[in-house]
Amino acid sequence: MAEPITTVEDLRQLARRRVPRAFFEYADRGAYDEVTLRDNRAAFEAIRLRQRVMVDVDRRSLATTLTGQAASLPLAIAPTGLTGLQHGAGEILGARAAASAGIPFCLSTMSICSIEQVRAASPDPFWFQVYVMRDRGFARELIQRAGAAQCPVLMLTADLTVQGQRHREIKNGLSVPPKLTLHNLLDIASKPRWAWACCARRAVRSATCTAALGATA
Numbered sequence: 001m002a003e004p005i006t007t008v009e010d011l012r013q014l015a016r017r018r019v020p021r022a023f024f025e026y027a028d029r030g031a032y033d034e035v036t037l038r039d040n041r042a043a044f045e046a047i048r049l050r051q052r053v054m055v056d057v058d059r060r061s062l063a064t065t066l067t068g069q070a071a072s073l074p075l076a077i078a079p080t081g082l083t084g085l086q087h088g089a090g091e092i093l094g095a096r097a098a099a100s101a102g103i104p105f106c107l108s109t110m111s112i113c114s115i116e117q118v119r120a121a122s123p124d125p126f127w128f129q130v131y132v133m134r135d136r137g138f139a140r141e142l143i144q145r146a147g148a149a150q151c152p153v154l155m156l157t158a159d160l161t162v163q164g165q166r167h168r169e170i171k172n173g174l175s176v177p178p179k180l181t182l183h184n185l186l187d188i189a190s191k192p193r194w195a196w197a198c199c200a201r202r203a204v205r206s207a208t209c210t211a212a213l214g215a216t217a
């Protein structure tokens with residue numbers, strides 16, 4: 001019997017087993033020589049909790065407010081493009097998990113599930129991330145849709161004027177827009193559970209992501 005999941009590393013290993021390699025590495029690896037990726041990990045690992053003793057621990061709480069919204073922890077789920085590549089319902093599951101943990105979820109413009117689909121399937125409104133796009137009309141339309149879905153926060157991403165060079169994506173043949181190669185088909189065929197979850201969610205596919213790719217170009 002598989003051991004229970006107790007750490008983030010356990011989840012990472014589970015994803016490695018279940019998700020096609022190209023998509024797993026899209027989320028797991030970084031750009032260029034991955035210097036920032038290593039620095040980020042080292043920075044997180046250097047954080048220590050401040051130990052305090054002989055204080056009243058009866059009523060402990062990590063609750064706070066983020067952008068005026070109550071949160072059970074000082075954390076939010078950052079926008080992650082193509083979450084639906086990790087699991088067919090990735091964005092919906094992310095929004096639901098955040099809602100059940102009492103923290104904000106930010107939906108990326110580059111999502112597989114649309115704003116409306118995520119809103120219909122999640123209990124709480126979520127934040128929405130938008131890029132500075134050449135096609136201002138499309139950006140305006142996205143913002144209006146986010147407003148209609150009651151998104152309380154709009155997060156503007158300003159650092160994607162140039163795409164970073166991601167060596168694993170080049171090696172794995174993961175391109176934008178995606179192209180099906182024999183290598184990718186074999187990769188997908190080796191993860192039937194993932195493929196099934198994707199097929200099961202086929203009905204909720206949206207054109208938002210594809211349109212966004214066109215609008216940024």
Ligand SMILES: Cc1cc2nc3c(=O)[nH]c(=O)nc-3n(C[C@H](O)[C@H](O)[C@H](O)COP(=O)(O)O)c2cc1C
Pocket residue numbers: 026027028040078079080081082108109110129157
């Ligand atoms: C796989 C992956 C996909 C991401 N996709 C997006 C995205 O679509 N939009 C965006 O604004 N940021 C995106 N980001 C950036 C994250 O939202 C976040 O800002 C970044 O990882 C830094 O977070 P940290 O400061 O908590 O480490 C992505 C990051 C990763 C690792």
